[in-house]
Amino acid sequence: MYLTRFRVNTARPGSRRLLSSPQAMHAAVMSSFPHLLPTGQNTPRILWRIDHNARAEVVLYILSPDQPDLTHLVEQAGWPAAAANATADTRLSGWQSYPYTPFLDHITTGSTWGFRLTANPVHHIRRKDGEPTKRTAHITPRHQMQWLLERQERSGFRILTKPAHQRLTQHGTDHDLVVHNRRDLRFAKPADTTKRTVSVLAVTFDGRLEVTDPAALRHTLTAGLGKAKAYGCGLMTLAPIG
Template sequence: MFLSRVRLNPARAGARKFLLSPRAMHGAVTAAFVDGVPEPGGGGPRVLWRLDHNSRNEVYCYIVSPDRPDLTHVVEQAGWPTTQTWETRDYTPLLSRLEAGQTWAFRLTANPVHSIRRKDGEPTKVTAHRTPKHQLSWLLQRQEANGFEIVAKPQDRQRGPDDEYEVIVHDRRARRFGKVEPTGKQNRVPLVTATFDGRLKVTDPEALRRMLTTGLGRAKAYGCGLMTLAPAD
């Protein structure tokens, strides 16, 4: 597995296209692999990506992938081709040293959704969570199955009933972007995302490794589901 990072230049038209359309960014990421990307499903590692908006002018695309990418076209279209390239590191050493009880800082951009039924007898409909409280609840419901638990704050550091965990929900976005169906019909795809920054404790290293390489939640093709770890300090 590999972890890659490329910085985008928001002043360039190519970067603005990628930032406005997750579908366009997905196409650019897919084109980075000479043999294409693995088909979703089967439970194996897949290509995941995420855009980090650290500031107005500092935007990075992170990619986790089974194969090493070639991001020349992304740099040429949307980066600084004469001064900066991209970084790719072997992700395996980090994955292999995960152990139960360790604490890590994490970042995750996800598409928190749930299925609801408005009336008896109607089929369920996938609907996005739109408040920070419900988006965090979505993440907490998935922590045990994915080998981690969000670190709880000591009571003397809690500022209210919704400040129980060492995590913040930010960069919440709701957008629509164009998608052309195989039939040629054009649709507008709605996408609600939220970014989580916090600290977690490893409870099941194998389950966590699996999630880090297969993603968490829906809309993985559109920049959701990639969690990255960093030293908790």
Template sequence: MYLTRFRVNTGRSDAQRLLSSPHLMHGAVNMSFPIPPPRDGSGPRVLWRIDRDTAAETLLFIVSPTRPDLTHLVDQAGWPAADGPGWTTFAYGQFLTALAKGDTWGFRLTANPVHSIHHQHSKKGEPTKRAAHRTPHHQMRWLLDRQERAGFEIVQKPEERRLLERGDEHELIVRDQRPLQFRRPPAKASRDDVRFTKVTFDGRLRVTDPDVLRRTLTHGLGKAKAYGCGLMTLAPVR
């Protein structure tokens, strides 16, 4: 497994076009691999995420079972004349293998928190419709409901650090909520547009099942993985 970091040159028009369309970015990421890994759940898949931490720095992260070649992205959305290849790839397998039960890490996850609802006039037994969670409270609950079967638990705050009686129990924040809508060829009508809401979680977790967490980190969490959701990364706790 490999973890790759690429800095996007947001001053270039091609970079702005890629950043505005998860469909185009998905295609650009897939072009980094001569043979794209399977997407049928039979093994680790390619996951990617855009981080916009500051106005001056936008980063593309990719987790993949094979090493990518981002030469085309440097040409389109990087600094082709700069020294060096324009991206950094780390061997991820050793880090994953070293994860141990009880370890505490900071984490970031961009995800698509959804739930199933019935149509307004639907009858009993009719199929449900997938809908986005709109509020930070429900988005947090979406992640908390999945933590055990994803191999981790989100660290709880000491009572003296909680700002609210309810809803502030965990080391977890939601930020950068983005409703997205785009057309995926060959669709021509707006009713066929892809629509979803992307949110980013930052927090602190404790490893409860290393094997399951490794799968979460390499297979993704939630829906819309092809469009920049599902990738969780870990960082040392400061």
């Protein structure tokens, strides 16, 4: 497994097109692997996520079984001249890929990490008796947080609680967890002749966790969490707690 980081040049027209269309970004990510056929048959799970850290700091992360070739992304949405002249400075090479398996192998029970996850928190409801259930997005941060808390045990982790002096009121949350960067994605699938609009609500979770089941957490990190993985949701990454 490899985790790849690509910084997007937000001043490029190609960047704006990719960032405004999860379908276009998905196609660009999948085109980074020469051995994958356009038919999508037997395609391995490839996760990706866009982090909007600041107005001019937008980063694409890709988790994949093989190393990607992001030359086309550098040309469309990066710094081609800097990449062409890059020598020892990997920050100028356009993208950086890191072996991920050694990191996964060192995840142990009881270790604590900071995490980030962009996900599509949904539930199934029935509006009227006798109707089939319908997948519906959680709208409020409270319900979005609850969606993640309900999945923590089987996903191999426990979200840590805040120290007593940092906890909110009885109507807030005691967990070390925030939800932000809500995005309502709406688009039509090119192959859908009905031209129906697809709606995906994506939010980003930041928090701290404790590992309870290393094998389950490794599966969560590599297979993704939740729905809409093709549209930039599901990828959780960990970072050491400073």
